[in-house]
Amino acid sequence: MRQRRPGIGMTGFASLPPATAAESAAQTAAELQHSETGILQDIHALLSGRQFAVLTGAGLSTDSGIPDYRGPGAAPRTPMTYQEFIGEPGNRQRYWARNHIGWSHLRRADPNDGHAAVARLEQRGLLTGLITQNVDRLHEDAGSVNVVDLHGRFDQVVCLDCRRLFSRRMLASVLEELNPGFLERAQAAGVVEMAPDADATVEDAGLIESFVVARCPACAGTLKPDFVYFGENVPKDRVERSYAMVDAARALLVAGSSLTVMSGLRFARHAAKQGKAVVIINRGPTRGDNLATIKLDAGVSGALTWLAAELPAL
Numbered sequence: 001m002r003q004r005r006p007g008i009g010m011t012g013f014a015s016l017p018p019a020t021a022a023e024s025a026a027q028t029a030a031e032l033q034h035s036e037t038g039i040l041q042d043i044h045a046l047l048s049g050r051q052f053a054v055l056t057g058a059g060l061s062t063d064s065g066i067p068d069y070r071g072p073g074a075a076p077r078t079p080m081t082y083q084e085f086i087g088e089p090g091n092r093q094r095y096w097a098r099n100h101i102g103w104s105h106l107r108r109a110d111p112n113d114g115h116a117a118v119a120r121l122e123q124r125g126l127l128t129g130l131i132t133q134n135v136d137r138l139h140e141d142a143g144s145v146n147v148v149d150l151h152g153r154f155d156q157v158v159c160l161d162c163r164r165l166f167s168r169r170m171l172a173s174v175l176e177e178l179n180p181g182f183l184e185r186a187q188a189a190g191v192v193e194m195a196p197d198a199d200a201t202v203e204d205a206g207l208i209e210s211f212v213v214a215r216c217p218a219c220a221g222t223l224k225p226d227f228v229y230f231g232e233n234v235p236k237d238r239v240e241r242s243y244a245m246v247d248a249a250r251a252l253l254v255a256g257s258s259l260t261v262m263s264g265l266r267f268a269r270h271a272a273k274q275g276k277a278v279v280i281i282n283r284g285p286t287r288g289d290n291l292a293t294i295k296l297d298a299g300v301s302g303a304l305t306w307l308a309a310e311l312p313a314l
Helices: 021-031 034-047 082-087 089-106 113-123 138-142 168-178 182-189 205-209 236-248 262-273 300-310
Strands: 052-056 127-132 147-149 152-159 165-167 191-194 200-202 223-227 251-255 277-281 294-296
Touching (some): 034 277, 034 294, 034 300, 052 113, 052 236, 052 262, 082 089, 089 168, 089 182, 089 205, 113 138, 127 236, 147 236, 152 168, 165 168, 182 205, 236 262, 251 262, 251 300, 262 277, 277 300
Parallel strands (some): 052 127, 052 251, 127 147, 251 277
Antiparallel strands (some): 152 165, 191 200
């Protein structure tokens, strides 16, 4: 297994200007180190002429300004578990207050060159499908179609009582009406940390305690973001659809995931058990490095852009 380690990624939220595929490929070629290009050529040789599945994680969205969980430079954090969320009203108040702040930032993030590259790979017939651990919906915004949002999606909320789905944008309007001036006070208090699930850390306890939580507009039940919390199971149909994508592929490309949680690692293990090539592109070590046929320790967006420009269509 070959690997290299370049520098760290960016943090904060940003809106990136669009770029054409040709411009992105030219810029990527200029930025890639010689050693990285050599490993990419090995990956190119391995994937050429094969349909493959792609599994992406938070490391792909860092170039859209969304911090990841475990990459180099990521701040340590302990996400709220499902059991904590449903167990105490105070936990739900704290979560929704922080989520309201995080949503106001995350909703402005744009797809980056890596998302665009994955969409081009699909458009050229190279993919059996895309499994993403991200909830930010940036793959869909970039044009990807055959996508499993493994951990759900941040743009929807679900009622835990009546199971109805609602738009997160609609809920934002309701929360703003219930909490006038809250975002301005939060900005003045200072946001310490943002997270990929639209969570935000705020030190002002009084600000959190003042937050009014919205109830389900249909049944007055408990609302929860429509994504999988720690301690909550991924819905069975998503898992089965993801396995089918790997089964139909001749290789699995993992991009921007540390594979720390089993929800993603199981697909790398499944591919390796079937004797299929496993390619991992990620900054830093992953839990699946021992499964990798080739490992490239590099920026994900640049590597995917290079592959989308160089791999021949099927």
